[in-house]
Amino acid sequence: MASKLRGARETQRTYWVEKLARRREELREKGFDERQIEKDTAVRKLKAKITDTNLRLAAIAANEKKLEDMARLREEKKAAPQKEKGKKAAPPVEEPKAKKKKKKEEGSEQPVKKEGKKKAEKAEAAPEEKPAAAE
Known part of the structure; x- marks a missing residue:
């Protein structure tokens, strides 16, 4: 299962970026031009891995932001004065029964x-x- 931790995903991202850089360097040494390098299947797969990792990092960031907002709302709710609960007015019972x-x-x-x-x-x-x- 893929990690949901930010640190693990950032480590994965740096790993894929370094591997992509090494693959591009190897292809340049072999004499490939930039167009051929971009069409290379290994390069495309590494770019896809980086994109997936970036998307996952964005999802993790969104989740963390949501958790922070929820915690802030909880604190505001606790700090707000509690309203007094009054007796609820009894609804008119006679009219519905008549109908x-x-x-x-x-x-x-x-x-x-x-x-x-x-x-x-x-x-x-x-x-x-x-x-x-x-x-």
Whole structure:
């Protein structure tokens, strides 16, 4: 796993920069021009390593800044006088219940009518059968 410590990443960065400088020097000694050196795969890989390390260092710096800001905010919050907690006002309970009752009444009227008809039909059919069965 890659290190999340600033010191370790800075050490890695210096290592990759030195290795890139050595590789470029070797290629110059062999007679390569700058264009060919930049196209060399080893040089490109070393540049990518340096870029990755720089990005990681930037992320570490951003994280450290965030931690410092959070610590500063915590200290400010502790230093600020605490507000007195008052009793919360009870919300009006009657109005919502009245609305719910209206909804229940409106909603229950329709099913009651339907059920009333069905029950009435069953009640009419049931008494006719009961006396016949009883006799």
